[in-house]
Amino acid sequence: MYIKMATLANGQADNASLSTNGLGSSPGSAGHMNGLSHSPGNPSTIPMKDHDAIKLFIGQIPRNLDEKDLKPLFEEFGKIYELTVLKDRFTGMHKGCAFLTYCERESALKAQSALHEQKTLPGMNRPIQVKPADSESRGEDRKLFVGMLNKQQSEDDVRRLFEAFGNIEECTILRGPDGNSKGCAFVKYSSHAEAQAAINALHGSQTMPGASSSLVVKFADTDKERTMRRMQQMAGQMGMFNPMAIPFGAYGAYAQALMQQQAALMASVAQGGYLNPMAAFAAAQMQQMAALNMNGLAAAPMTPTSGGSTPPGITAPAVPSIPSPIGVNGFTGLPPQANGQPAAEAVFANGIHPYPAQSPTAADPLQQAYAGVQPYAGPAYPAAYGQISQAFPQPPPMIPQQQREGPEGCNLLIYHLPQEFGDAELMQMFLPFGFVSFDNPASAQTAIQAMNGFQIGMKRLKVQLKRPKDANRPY
């Protein structure tokens, strides 16, 4: 844990640090352990595949069919090199689809033409899909997303609409679990130019009956955009902090620090075994997303007040939303509290160096009192948390029984909080920096650097280390 936190502290200054965490994609690395066809034992029987073999995506598979059930169906087109049913990474649940590689390219082509949309497996209401996996084609630049369709329109209707602009390789209406159209579709052309021509001709060109606005025709999300979108959806579902609610241009330090810290925190907790599958998934997504952001995707210039355009899938609220509880670590409650918010509150984190605040508006006197209400995870907490990341004995301790001031040099003072800011908000905002588990000096630094000057509405926070007690009484 402490190692991770050290990494985070560095990451704050060095955006590249997350790119070394092994999150990179590994195309074609799907292990053969799940594969079907490799004969154990005699090496001479290990199948070889053509260099130009095609990995096929198989969709619309009943969930009660596993590799051995599927094998006979596909074997008639050639020798199978690998067949893997896709399963949920955490729950192991059959996802209703598979990847299939034949030893020979020709077999794949035969299977595709014989099976794709040609038959429907028992229990399915849509025909089987047999087509090159996305990883084979790299076709994002010729795939269109079509929105604002009439929900009655079929694949054929959409094809007719788009066929004049090029050769359509794939046309799929997006449907909900009930099979009803979601009013949108993917259309993949053979070339980027064809796709662009369709956009030029069709986007906004007409309004389908029942649609709320004119036809949308645009390039489909890239991998990165898709990851971001999923991340956002999941964060929303879980009621978690939503990193994308905060525009990176304006709040880069905060967002990055949060994301990195949350990713590390959740990952280490996950290793300890406390996280439920959803949260573990969230952790993985979070890491992926942090990595993506480090690569600059979300670094597009935009601020709440700039009036700039918003990239697809990213919302830019006028006021940054306040992170809500993470929902891990057992931190579901909040400390007891005296209400009536002062303009400044002392907040305890675990840090060391004195750090001069540099807010331009920092004329406020210190006599604003450290009145408050300190959500502080006492000394017992870090130790207990340390266990978690190692072996995972007990769940993390809950909220501390009583308010306590942290060691000297570890307490932050926050000025210019909004009136409506209560402990809950305060705690949520600062929790990632120190309340939970981090007792190294870098945490306080991270929090200060990320949060000092952070704008909430019309105000800018002032965050600095609380002065030692004796230094606080100049008179």
Next chain:
DNA sequence: TGCGATT
């Protein structure tokens, strides 16, 4: 206003 069941 909706981006697939894709290692």
